[in-house]
Amino acid sequence: MQNSLDLFAPPPAEPIAIGPDAWLLKGFAHAQADELFAQIGQIEQQVAFRHQVTPGGHAMSSAQCSCGTYGWVTDKRGYRYTREDPLTGQPWPAMPASFRELAVQAAARVGFAGFDPQSCLINKYQTGASMGLHQDKDEQDLAAPIVSVTLGAPIKFLFGGLLRSDKPSRWLLEHGDVVVWGGVSRLFFHGVAPLGKKAVHPVTGAVRYNLTFRRVLS
Numbered sequence: 001m002q003n004s005l006d007l008f009a010p011p012p013a014e015p016i017a018i019g020p021d022a023w024l025l026k027g028f029a030h031a032q033a034d035e036l037f038a039q040i041g042q043i044e045q046q047v048a049f050r051h052q053v054t055p056g057g058h059a060m061s062s063a064q065c066s067c068g069t070y071g072w073v074t075d076k077r078g079y080r081y082t083r084e085d086p087l088t089g090q091p092w093p094a095m096p097a098s099f100r101e102l103a104v105q106a107a108a109r110v111g112f113a114g115f116d117p118q119s120c121l122i123n124k125y126q127t128g129a130s131m132g133l134h135q136d137k138d139e140q141d142l143a144a145p146i147v148s149v150t151l152g153a154p155i156k157f158l159f160g161g162l163l164r165s166d167k168p169s170r171w172l173l174e175h176g177d178v179v180v181w182g183g184v185s186r187l188f189f190h191g192v193a194p195l196g197k198k199a200v201h202p203v204t205g206a207v208r209y210n211l212t213f214r215r216v217l218s
């Protein structure tokens, strides 16, 4: 259904500050969710979700793939961005226009006008999957924000500080929620708690998708 025709759609929520230059936009992607799911389905036909291995030798519990000019890759050699899928040698699928527009609009909503993402990492979480506290620091361009979109089952997001030891605050990320951060908090530690056994969504079941948009090169 077109959201513009949906008389029962909630009004757009005000951004919630979760840290300095860091914002939670509740429901920001709700109206576009069906289109985003359709595009994820298209991408799944072109590229495989895989459990990448960290330099320490551990398989990540979320399955990942990328779209856009660059994809985020990890293996025993380290973290980096590549133009080609290392599994196939083929370029990553193009970033769908609907993905880009959502990320650009979310960034602009909280003051990051002109965000021009080059990469979208797609994470697929099943029950019990999590992501430990980490910094996003494999990008050359640290002036650009990061835009993170939750689709499907809800999860608890942990948002800390510049030190790994900083106690994180916890935020429930639900279907359609978007987190944008940059500036002062661009390198803050963050992660997600294990996807709960009861976490479900009518469309995805016990699966959460996360789209993380980044600018890689300055």
Ligand code: MD6
Binding pocket: 123, 131, 136, 146, 147, 148, 157, 179, 190, 191, 192, 210, 212
């Ligand atoms: C996730 N997110 O939400 C994991 N990184 O599944 C991230 O690691 C992340 O949500 C940078 C900015 C936003 C994020």
Ligand code: FE
Binding pocket: 134, 135, 136, 190
């Ligand atoms: Fe991250």
